[in-house]
Amino acid sequence: MPDFLPREPRKGEAWGVDRSSALSEISVHTPGRYIVELSPTDRRMPFLRVNVRRPGHADRIVYVPVTRRTSYLLRSSEGGLVLQFDGSDIAAASIRPLRIGDVGTVLRRRRRQKGFELPLGQGIVLRPLLHIAGPEGRDLTHSLKSLAAWGFGVASTNLQKTLSRHFEGPSIRPPEHLPIAEPKIVVALHLHYPDLWPEFEALLEAIGRPFHLILTLTRPDAALAQRVHARFRNAEVIVYDNRGRDVGPFIQLLREGRLDPFDLICKLHGKKSDLSGPRMILGEVWRQASVFDLVGSRAVVDRIIAEFGRSRDTEMIGSRRFRLPNEWKSEDAAWGKNKAMILNLLETMGVATDCPLDFFAGTMFWVRRDALEPLKQLDLSLASFPSETGQQDGTLQHALERILGMICTKISGTAWDDENAA
Known part of the structure; x- marks a missing residue:
């Protein structure tokens, strides 16, 4: 019998998996x-959406790291706890009381694994x-450590809210349109990986x-050019040599004067840290968190443009999650x-x-x-950048x-997700 089908609990055992509906x-x-x-x-993103249900408390959504088969230690100070999953996300699930024979497994590398704990409620x-979890588990461990080093620990608000937006999409609440002037805006998007266009297309449409x-x-x-023009008729699609990652093409656009007619520039790119392995997850989260913070909805864009309107001294706005140095x-x-x-280039530009x-x-x-404007003093072009060899x-x-x-x-x-967001 598959281990995710319900059965009667044995004496001393408290468990159950209900797959009678679209939920498990x-x-x-x-x-x-x-x-x-x-x-x-x-799944591409190694996280699973879990709805935590507790008697007398509001439901809470958390996102837990997962491999093709992952074991977890669950400590609960109360009964009546229910972990609920979307049925389409789960191939198998089971729960059993901790046994004496499990202690060695649980204690091994306890200090390292403790950093990945998720509090589901008081005492849970x-x-x-x-x-x-084998090689896949080791890769995921490295990925989670990389994320934590950027402030995206497993239980952090940064990661949990980014994953929430990834899984749930934007809020359906209509934005409060602010009475602001209409500056001339250009979105400069660089895609080395064309497969990311659908992700950006949906965000730009919003x-x-x-x-x-x-x-x-x-x-x-x-x-791709045909698809882009079908949605954004007047878009420019330009092919440049692969130099300077996303920065080289941006500098070349500036040099050619293509950005000059506009008041505000939104610079985006299809960041990927790797096609697979630990760095892949860092790149996915990094890209999505940054893009959500900059063009995640009409309300997000309105707030940013309103800020430029209120403060003439403000010349750049970016994701606070990736503003460096930080904690x-x-x-x-x-x-x-x-x-x-950097110091040499600043001196060349006449900047302190x-x-x-x-x-x-x-x-x-x-x-x-x-x-x-100071960048023009450097007289840089795409040819100024080194050939791509994976430099970090x-x-x-x-x-x-x-x-x-x-x-x-x-x-x-x-x-x-700032509290003052519309």
Whole structure:
């Protein structure tokens, strides 16, 4: 009998999995410690949506890390707990009381795994036991550590709210349209990975106000160009050599004067850290969190443009989650291997070299076109950037990533889930 089908609990056992509807449920009838096993259906993002139901409390949604088969230690100080899943997300699920024979497994690498714990309520904790999930579990462990180093720990608001937006989509609440002037806007989107276009297409459609789209690619793609023009008739689709990641094409657009007719520029790109493995998850979360914070809805865009209207000193607005330095990335880490090059470029531009390091990692932001004027002093073009060899630091594009924030009079962080969001 498959282990996710319901049966009568044995003496001393409190468990149940209900698959009689579109939902699957695991029930805990008495307080205690349990081993939960989950096998999800295929998914790109290794997280699972769980609705936590407790008597006398409002339901709570959490997102838990998961491999093809993951064991968890569940500690519950109360009975009546129900973990509810979408039936289409679960291939198999089971729960049983912790046994003496489990203690060694649970205690092994306890300190490392404790960092991945998810509090489900007062006295209720779910701990993924990824160290027993084989190579896939080890890869996921590395990924979660990378995320935590950027402030996206498993239980953090940053990660939980980003995953909420990823799984649930934007709020259906209509935005409160603010009485603001209409600046001329251009969205400069670079896609080295054309398969990401549907993700950006949906977000750009939701902006709901006039803008011009410039899409830069690293190889010709007639089918993609046709799809882009079908939705954004006046869009420009330009193919550049693969130099400078997303920064090189942006500098070339600036050099060619294509950004000059606009007041505000929204710079986006299809960031991926890797096609698979631990860095892939970091890239997915990084891209989605940044993009949600910048063009996640009409309300998000209205708030950003209103901020530019209120404060003429504000020249750049980006995701507050990736504004560096911060509590997770020290100033030394934020400089990386780029300090000497940055100081040289600032001096060439005539910008004070003692200006503070303050920038948005990942080079996604809104910026006033006028704020970019100092870059013209550098006389850079796409050819100024090195050929792509997978460099992770110390190149011209990494230096400019930091300089773009440093040349602005004032930069401001924002997020789609800020409390003052419309």
